[in-house]
Amino acid sequence: xxxxxxxxxxxxxxxxxxxxxxxxxxxxxxxxxxxxxxxxxxxxxxxxxxxxxxxxxxxxxxxxxxxxxxxxxxxxxxxxxxxxxxxxxxxxxxxxxxxxxxxxxxxxxxxxxxxxxxxxxxxxxxxxxxxxxxxxxxxxxxxxxxxxxxxxxxxxxxxxxxxxxxxxxxxxxxxxxxxxxxxxxxxxxxxxxxxxxxxxxxxxxxxxxxxxxxxx
Numbered sequence: 001x002x003x004x005x006x007x008x009x010x011x012x013x014x015x016x017x018x019x020x021x022x023x024x025x026x027x028x029x030x031x032x033x034x035x036x037x038x039x040x041x042x043x044x045x046x047x048x049x050x051x052x053x054x055x056x057x058x059x060x061x062x063x064x065x066x067x068x069x070x071x072x073x074x075x076x077x078x079x080x081x082x083x084x085x086x087x088x089x090x091x092x093x094x095x096x097x098x099x100x101x102x103x104x105x106x107x108x109x110x111x112x113x114x115x116x117x118x119x120x121x122x123x124x125x126x127x128x129x130x131x132x133x134x135x136x137x138x139x140x141x142x143x144x145x146x147x148x149x150x151x152x153x154x155x156x157x158x159x160x161x162x163x164x165x166x167x168x169x170x171x172x173x174x175x176x177x178x179x180x181x182x183x184x185x186x187x188x189x190x191x192x193x194x195x196x197x198x199x200x201x202x203x204x205x206x207x208x209x210x211x212x213x214x215x216x
Contacts, residue, residue, distance in 0.1 A: 027065045028078055030058060031100040039108040043201040048189045056185055057099045064092040082170050094166040098147055102181050107207035117212040124158040132203060138162050139180050139199050150178040152215065177214045178206065 037049035064081075067089045068074045073081050081093040118128050125131035131150075138160050139148045146164040151174040153159060158177070161169050169176050180202050187198035 028061055028096060030061055031103065033103055035106070035108055040106060040205055042190075043205055044106070045190050048187070051189060052181075052186055053099075053103060057096065057103075060092045060095040060099065064089070064096055067092060079170060082168050091166045094168045097170075098166065098168060098179065099181065101176060102147075102179050105178060105207050105210050106205045107210075108205070110204060110206065111209045113208045114212040117208060117215065120158055120215070135160060135180075136199050136203075139182050140196060142182055145183040148180050148182065149174075149176050150211075151176055175214070178211050 033049075033053065037053065038046040040049075068076075068081070071089070073085055073089055073093075076084070078093060078097055081089065082097050085093055113128065121128050121131045125134060135148060135150065139162075142148060142162045142164070144164060146162060146167060149161045149163065149169050151159055151161050151169045153174055161172075161174065163169070180199065182195060182199075184193075187195060191198045191201075
């Protein structure tokens with residue numbers, strides 16, 4: 001290969017690298033877990049993460065990137081897509097956001113409940129125990145698949161919001177603070193159809209410090 005051809009080849013290679021980098025920057029990526037996939041066992045097993053995180057969430061991310069290509073949503077942030085889109089784009093964007101939020105708020109080493117958060121829960125639910133009871137009841141009572149959220153309203157009050165399927169509080173101008181995934185794929189490997197046992201385990205994994213930080 002003579003020098004001129006070699007230089008042209010090298011320039012093309014660098015251009016391809018930059019093009020791929022730009023393309024990857026525009027694509028939505030799998031979130032990095034703040035713990036190892038086996039860290040929440042036995043309450044949530046590595047096998048559950050292999051499927052729930054490694055397959056289900058990956059599928060939503062892949063579908064989202066395919067659906068937004070060449071659309072006005074292609075260069076938007078994930079939260080913007082959730083708030084603006086509908087149909088298949090919304091479903092995959094919201095499921096990507098919801099799962100990311102759910103996984104980020106779990107921890108293998110649960111911190112104690114911060115006093116400021118405990119105070120707000122007591123103010124708006126009567127007590128921390130009553131909040132957990134109400135949240136658990138909502139999670140058990142949500143028919144089919146969906147999510148139950150602790151949200152902060154524009155009035156500064158906390159409330160619960162059950163949403164079916166890919167529902168997300170951002171659509172309603174609410175600020176999510178905590179969520180539980182009650183789609184069966186979230187718990188069927190470890191708990192089969194025993195949603196109640198999964199919810200009980202969930203309370204032992206909540207990262208209360210992160211929930212409190214979201215209060216702003």
